[in-house]
Amino acid sequence: MIRINQLTTPSFLVDLDKMEQNISDTAELCKVNSKMLCPMVKTHKSIEVANLQKDHGATGFLVGTLDEAEKLVQHGFKEIILAYPVAAIENIERVIELAKKAHILASFDGIEAALQMQNLLVKETLNIDYLIIIDCGLHRFGVKPDKAVDLARELSKLSALTFKGVSTHPGHVYGINNLSDIERVAKEEIEALEMAKDLLVKAGFAVEIVATGSTPTLPFAVHNKTITTVRPGNYIFYDAIQVALGIVPIERCALTVLATIIANPSENIFIMDAGSKCFGLDKGAHSASLVSGYGIVKKYPELIVEGLSEEVGKIRATKQTSLKVGDKIEVIPNHACAAVNMSSFLFGHRQGFVEKVIDIDARGGTNRKIGINVEASL
Template identity: 30%
Template sequence: MAATAISIADDAQGPSWADLPVSTPGLVLDLAVLDGNLDEMAAIASSAKVELFPHAKTHRMAEIGLRQVAHGADGLCVAKLGEAEAFAAAGVKRLFVANPIVGADKAERALALSRRVDLTLATDSEAAAASIGAVFAAAGTTARMMLAIDSGLGREGVAADQAAAVAAAVHALPGVELIGIYTHEGTTYGAKDHPDLASRAKAAGAFMVGVAETIRARGVPLPTVSLGASASAREVAHVPGVTQIRPGIYAFNDVGQIALGNASLETTAIRVIATVVSHPDPERACIDAGSKSLSTDLVPASAHRDAFPGMGLIVNAPGWVIEKMSEEHGWLRWRGQGAPMPLPVGTRLEIVPNHVCMAFAMLRRATVVERGDVVAHWDGFGPGASE
């Protein structure tokens, strides 16, 4: 499906992404920028001699997952067993479900999937691991698992001082092969500037390597030390002892990555296109993209919110801020210098989301652009992938 070719590589030159023939609210993806991002991270992983398992819950699209593998990824990381099943059906051969699963029903599905692909599962407790291992043992095989470690985020994961004991207990279970530890070093997103980010990332990598050493001292072989955050991936990849990275947002980038210094508009592969549907006074307007399109996320670190206010960056209407969201409305307020830039009803705006994962999850379809032409529409997985 071709359209009139336009230049969208540089927002300061040529027509806006908003000129593309896409219904609003709609997600637009530029292939050249995507491929550049994929190649950059693959080169980082290769130079550091670590595995690259991109977190595909960011997009949940078969075409993008296969493209990541084609551009050097060793496999894909996912959040749900249903996502793993969908990517396996698309042809991905190595998958890590980086979210603990529990119970015989999930174990039976995981067992069936493990017969088709190289599958690794996650756990952070002996009880959860045992519920999976029992099913695998009964089938005469083992579930390859990694143990989640809490590196400061306070979500799932074993505390460092308990990791060796839990790892030893999991390692001894029938039907389980413990192959590594993993974490989401989400605290790195709170960095106030790039030096702070680098320091936090290196500390997270060193922390995980240290935890691995305490576990190995208990006699548990542990070949894999895995960290996962786009904020920190460029630094943790080079920490000695780290063997795997799992960034997700890096493929597209978003305002959060721009704020951290990891990206720019030129390396941000997606935009949400929205239409001004109301302009009741000069300093207020509404667009047809609300929380069901962009989410209400602010940039992660409060230190960056003065420079990147609101719930997304409006590229072609500087000075206007998405101040508030309802489900189907974005509430815009003029925060620029001088008289407000007019936003006539019908004006189309191009918006970089603060958190790209949420835009993919909400909109679930990407209009794909190559050299300025619309070449495809890629759809996300259906509801079953969330199970």
């Protein structure tokens, strides 16, 4: 068997024991609290990992791209939720093709995209279920809870679309840095959904699904009786941002990038052969900065990844270190979702020995058109 320190660098690693435990723990939390678990696929973009989540009770999957949705459906997954509205004929046509093979749950926060989908659905004599997106504080997608009824009434005029419920994403939780504020955001998340549901029910709408999702607020939101469905993503790996938020200790992080120290230009500066094309440049989501560097170097608390070029990273030692040129290090990315998207595969290992290669096969390119004469189209 190959040890991970025998791999060439940079390499993307996932500790299988940790990942499986993270998946199992969240699945059990949802089961105990009678919640449907529909994980966000963008974190791992892997059919193998999705199957593992399904084996642990995931009933459906939330997707950030149509590529992800198509790949899941190609592999037999039947319950797919679109996280965002889909607009433009070419994109909606892809949704319609998916709806012929699986149950697709669309999401809307306005009438325009819904009208475009309605027009194409009528031609195909198809119907699609949908959720109304509620803004609980992120101010990206969604309507305010008190406007949910107005939108539901507009959308109810569209015969090919069927209302099923409401959803939200408390992404603004990544703009804070302590557990008490996380609990406050979770309260806002819950209150927004409760208000929207109550108003919709009073207006005569049947609200079957009340969905939300974020890894930091999950431990609080999962206990709420109004919420029916949770849709976390990052929990399978965790990362440096989750550590900074206080959600988990470093030991729970399953994803790392293996890198080699290739230079030591001055006494306290080291250069590794992994840069922004491995880690991205995230220091926090939605323009928030939660961490001091670009990753956590395992077993070397004195090191800070203070800068990234495309292919290399600059590390500063804050005190004396044993690190030297030729040493290999594991770095926990700030944002696991972005890091995984940089690779085509992960080396799955246990106790430092490589056990398998996990393909990142839902990353993109599933809808490449064949036979287009590029020169003729220019």
